[in-house]
Amino acid sequence: MDMSHTPLSIAKERALTSCTYNSTGLGDRQRYFIAEMLSAKKPDVLLLQETWLFESQLTKLSSLHSDYIAHGVLGMPERREFIAGHPFGGVAFLWHRSLAASTKIVRCENNRLCAIYITMDTTTVLLVNAYFPCDNHSKTSVDAEYQAALDSALCLWIESDADVVIFGGDLNTDISRNNAHSHALNQLAHNINSDLAWRCSEAQQIDTFISSDGKGRSCIDHFVLSQSISHNISFLNLCKICSDAGTSCFPVSRPNKLSRPKWSERMKPYKDDALFWDSVWKSCDKPHDGIVFDLRQNTKREYHYALRQYKREERALHRERAASQRERERERERERERERERENGRKHDVIR
Structure with missing residues (x-):
């Protein structure tokens, strides 16, 4: 200011x-x-x-x-x-x-x-x-x-x-x-x-x-x-x-590191374009039609589309990682079960 x-x-x-x-x-x-x-x-x-x-x-x-x-x-x-x-x-x-x-x-x-x-x-x-x-x-x-x-x-x-x-x-x-x-x-x-x-x-x-x-x-x-x-x-x-x-x-914003999304760098170009054309639209007294209005709508739409797309990718990746983690847990459990069976077999041989 x-x-x-x-x-x-x-x-x-x-x-x-x-x-x-x-x-x-x-x-x-x-x-x-x-x-x-x-x-x-x-x-x-x-x-x-x-x-x-x-x-x-x-x-x-x-x-x-x-x-x-x-x-x-x-x-x-x-x-x-x-x-x-x-x-x-x-x-x-x-x-x-x-x-x-x-x-x-x-x-x-x-x-x-x-x-x-x-x-x-x-x-x-x-x-x-x-x-x-x-x-x-x-x-x-x-x-x-x-x-x-x-x-x-x-x-x-x-x-x-x-x-x-x-x-x-x-x-x-x-x-x-x-x-x-x-x-x-x-x-x-x-x-x-x-x-x-x-x-x-x-x-x-x-x-x-x-x-x-x-x-x-x-x-x-x-x-x-x-x-x-x-x-x-x-x-x-x-x-x-x-x-x-x-x-x-004037709105005051403070960075919140705890809530900062991991995808911020990838989304930054879309977000910056949307914010820029929104500020231009507001400075032109918020017209309801015309090229500034269209650019604001298009960049806003592109930002939200890219955001939805990335969130879908993040959810799919999360599901894949979760499934891999569950499979590793099951494999470890099977390995522990096999180890218990081998241990029981050794004990049975000793008793005989």
């Missing part, structure tokens, strides 16, 4: 509170979580990444919370043919209705970015929300797609006449890494006269991403701020609502 939260003093007697959150879709549990977070934290602006929405579904953003206005960029084009994966993920802004009159949407050429202007007193703020490609962990080479996203952010800054720039979101690299992507992100911050918020004195840096197995941890969600306001951060940390709301709306 990725989220960070920061209030900034920008205009006189006015702070701007913003959050960034990678939702990995907008299914029922994600919408519930976002609504709970907005009600609890009441940020002025929420930056969302990986909404996984088609253009026809962007209206869902406006229904996330009645106190917020939304603007989003589609992550997947509306096509008839099947689309593999989530090419851009989709990004969106939600801002409080109290800022409605002072907010203006900015057009972006790159679908990994969306931007808005907010005017506070006499100060104009450009907010840029980004979902960057994954880190390639190369020491020397920056992926072309990652560089293109950085260049698009730089162009927004160059073309803007805003007094302050706030650039944030899931930037998919940890600034502590000594590799090409982290260097490129640091160079962007330098080029736009900005600082990374995690480096400010009031920041409480923490891992914003933890892998499902708990082994992979990193800080990949960032705010990049104009140097003129970076010293005005009140605090920057991981939202407490993450752990509170996450407990109630």
